[in-house]
Every structure is written in structure tokens, then in C-alpha cells.
Amino acid sequence: MVVTTSRIEDTQWFRPAKPDYDELSAKYFGEETVPVQTEFGALSHCGLHRTNNEDHYSVVRRYRARDVLLTNMPKEAYTGHRDEAYGMAVADGIGGAAFGELASMLALRTCWELTGKAFKWHFNPSPTELAEMEEATNVYMHLIHQRIQTEARAQGEYRGMGTTLTGALTMGWDAFIFHVGDSRAYLYREGTLHRLTKDQTLAESMVAAGLINSVDEAAKRFRNTLVSCLGGNLHELDVETSHVELRAGDRLLFCTDGLTDMISETNIATIFEKKASPQETCQSLVDAALAAGGRDNVTVVIGAYSSGQ
Secondary structure (H helix, E strand, O other), rough: OOOOOOOOOOOOOOOOOOHHHHHHHHHHOOOOOEEEEEEEEEEEOOOOOOOOOOOOEEEEEEEEOOOOOOOOOOOOHHHEEEEEEEEEEEEEEOOOOOHHHHHHHHHHHHHHOOOOOOOOOOOOOHHHHHHHHHHHHHHHHHHHHHHHHHHHOOHHHHHEEHHHHEEEEEEOEEEEEEEEEEOEEEEEEEEEEEEEEOOOOOHHHHOOOOOOOHHHHHHHHHHHHHHEEEEEOOOOOOOOOEEEEEOOOEEEEEEEEHOOOOOHHHHHHHHOOOOOOHHHHHHHHHHEEEEEEOOOEEEEEEEEEEOOO
């Protein structure tokens, strides 16, 4: 028998690299940020030529809090803290009369039901987290799409009903925008109005394909014909998402085409320049749409963001 031996000092020991705990802390617990104060406004009007309102809107707050039940620690050792997130959305029903009204209502109600089952709270705007948010949003939208189509098949007279859906989830200074249809999302920042979504209409598709130079050149029916919506008779669903890093002073606007068909983006920006409260700004926008003719239902939702203390 041959026995080999070695001295400890001849042995090579391999230790794993020391973890970067600062990086891991940001990954699992998030980075400390300046508190955000948020104020909302919302308003919907059936317009001057409609007897029913097929638009619906929602502004929802979610929060996570902790309570100490038992401890022998000093009371001041546990400071109160509540994490808050907000969801905002507008939905413009299509399908005529009560059918469009039902579709937009179903979309927002299904959003409420689905988000109540969501198990993940924390959101960091890393590439991985953004990809997961995009995937989850696509799942949500497709489930809503299926829900509306299922309801339509169950009641033959509802066949073809559908809705747009445009909104955002905000957590702190991060906003995740989601969009289907031709309602719109805007960011008003430092005197400039930025459109965050693209109208999913036949006219916009014609521009993208190079068939016309601008939407203004398209016939009115092309400007109002959706190529993607929730429910309806369309099988393909185009879900648009984007991420916006908000700043103090920013305002997010979500609106149906009853606003943007009536007043220009320049006029919308002019109304924002007055720096009124979100609810007052909503009233001014709706009033302007009605003064311009109010041909359709008009709905607006505004979120205003500032640094908290």
C-alpha cells in the first residue's frame, strides 16, 4: 500500500468572493429615496351629445404596513412606516350604448380583482424587474381581454363589446405605464407636455407603414378605428408598456379621446401652466372639451408628484 501525505501549507484553499452587501441590500430591500407626496384628481362627463357615459376611471391606493404585537423593546425602537403604491386608469368602452359601458366597467373591475391576488410588492427599476413588470402586465391585460370576450359570448347581444385601458402603477418616483387602445397618457414636466402612449388606430398604423405622412391626412374613420382593444372582435392584443422616472413637480395625465379629439395638446399644456390643484385642472380640461363641442364622453385622471417630508 502506498500512502501519500501532504502538508496543510501545500494545500490550496478556495474561498468564495465576499458578497457585495451594498448591492444585495439594494436588490432585496431597495434604495432609500426622498419621500413622495402624491395628489390626485379625476372627472368624467358624458359630453353634450351622449345620454350615457361609456368611460370609467379608477384611482386605487395599495399599502403595506407593520404592527408590533409583542416585544420588550422600548416603544420608540419601532418607528411607524407605511409603503404606498397607486394605480390609475381610464377605460373608454366601445360597442355602443350599455355594451361599451359594461366593457369598460369589466376592465377596471377585473384589474381590481387580479391585483388583489398579486403576491409581489417590491419594485426596483432594474432591467430584470422591468422585464417582470412587462410580463405581468401582459398577463393582466390578456386575462382582462379574455374576461370581456367570455362575457360577450355568454350574452349574444354583447358580442363585439370592448374597451381601451390606459393607466399606470406608481411606487415612489417610479411609474410603470400600461396602454391598450386610443386613450392616452401624458407627462407634464417643467412647462412641456409629453405624450407617453401611441394611439392604436388604423390611422397610426398607416403612418407607421408609410402609407400616409401624418394622422391628420387619414380619413376620420381611420383615426377612430382601433387595431387593438380589450375584448371586441380582435384576436391579437398589443399591450404597450413603458417606465418613467418621475421628478418633483411632475404631473401624469390619463384621458379618453373625448378630451384629445376636442382640444389640442398645446391647449392642454396651457391649462396645466396655471398650476391649479389636480381636481381643479381636471375640471378645466373637461370644461374646455365641452366648450369645444363635447362630441364624446370625456374622462381625465391626474396625479401630481412633489417631494415629501
